């Protein structure tokens with residue numbers, strides 16, 4: 001970083017407050033305490049005062065290998081050094097290399113296309129499902145975040161007043177995530193509970209449904225796992241009722257293996273979206289799936305072809321980072337994923353032991369390196385369960401205290417925590433100690 005060109009960090013932070021709305025570029029970063037981070041290396045981050053934090057936030061999950069992984073960074077630097085540029089015309093070998101790597105490694109992927117953000121990938125997935133089925137309606141799941149675009153940006157965190165009592169079979173009222181989002185007039189989006197196939201059948205019996213899009217594990221409200229048979233049941237319903245099953249793996253993808261959660265659950269959705277961990281913090285997202293659907297993106301019949309267009313789609317920086325990340329996960333996967341599972345289990349056990357010793361009603365929900373603690377007496381099954389039973393205030397309070405003591409968890413209740421391959425057992429013990437201290 002060239003201090004001379006951008007000024008001192010303190011001045012830069014002042015600039016943030018003066019010139020950026022909310023001082024941040026994504027309002028999910030508008031949190032309290034508001035800390036200006038300056039540097040990240042492996043499992044650690046340093047703020048602008050030089051204070052060190054052990055990071056369990058991982059910038060909302062991309063840093064699977066840890067911050068600034070050298071092999072991934074080197075691949076990016078090498079790509080730029082070779083004058084790989086953005087040409088904006090014709091096929092690019094680097095993109096072909098990544099596409100082949102992904103489709104070889106992930107059994108359910110036959111073709112892929114590259115975008116920049118998870119939100120673009122999920123929006124395109126829905127558009128493609130409409131083009132393929134000729135139907136307009138689609139179903140989302142309460143508590144599943146599927147990106148910031150109109151129609152999809154709804155019903156993640158809500159109050160009971162906003163969504164009302166539990167409904168099954170049935171649907172919840174649409175609650176846009178922000179102003180200016182025009183979804184409730186259109187009524188093409190239907191919200192149902194997670195783990196609730198009856199409600200999907202209910203909506204499909206009333207409307208022509210193109211797709212159901214969901215995270216396989218709800219990792220934007222912590223870690224809410226699918227019931228046994230739920231994802232396979234969703235697959236079977238898609239086949240029976242003719243809608244496409246879109247698995248939004250932007251957050252789960254690559255965290256438990258290169259095959260994503262689909263491989264863990266042994267289901268084969270029609271379309272997948274990936275982002276975040278695939279390039280260990282560099283921007284790229286992927287829409288992939290079966291050729292018979294993906295090929296519609298380049299249909300010679302323009303009336304059938306959804307628009308895929310993006311100046312930066314397949315940018316060599318993101319592509320090079322993704323190739324390097326996937327190659328690392330491929331060649332060292334056994335070691336990396338068993339390390340992550342071991343650390344995840346250690347975190348789960350450690351926090352559970354603290355809760356038990358203190359007599360505090362609480363649980364840890366975890367899949368691999370992703371975990372969340374909840375102040376309730378059972379692991380949540382869906383958003384309603386969480387809303388009714390979890391102590392949100394205590395959750396934030398504990399996180400803030402932990403941050404003060406150098407263990408960084410994003411200070412937002414229920415937000416999922418991430419362990420990276422760069423963490424050590426000592427880092428987990430440190431985090432558990434900080435959790436214990438924060439509960440006191």
Ligand SMILES: Cc1ncc(COP(=O)(O)O)c(C=O)c1O
Nearest residue numbers: 117118119145146147248250251
């Ligand atoms: C499951 C899921 N889908 C989609 C998105 C949107 O991705 P992006 O923030 O890259 O647009 C996110 C981001 O948190 C996500 O967690």
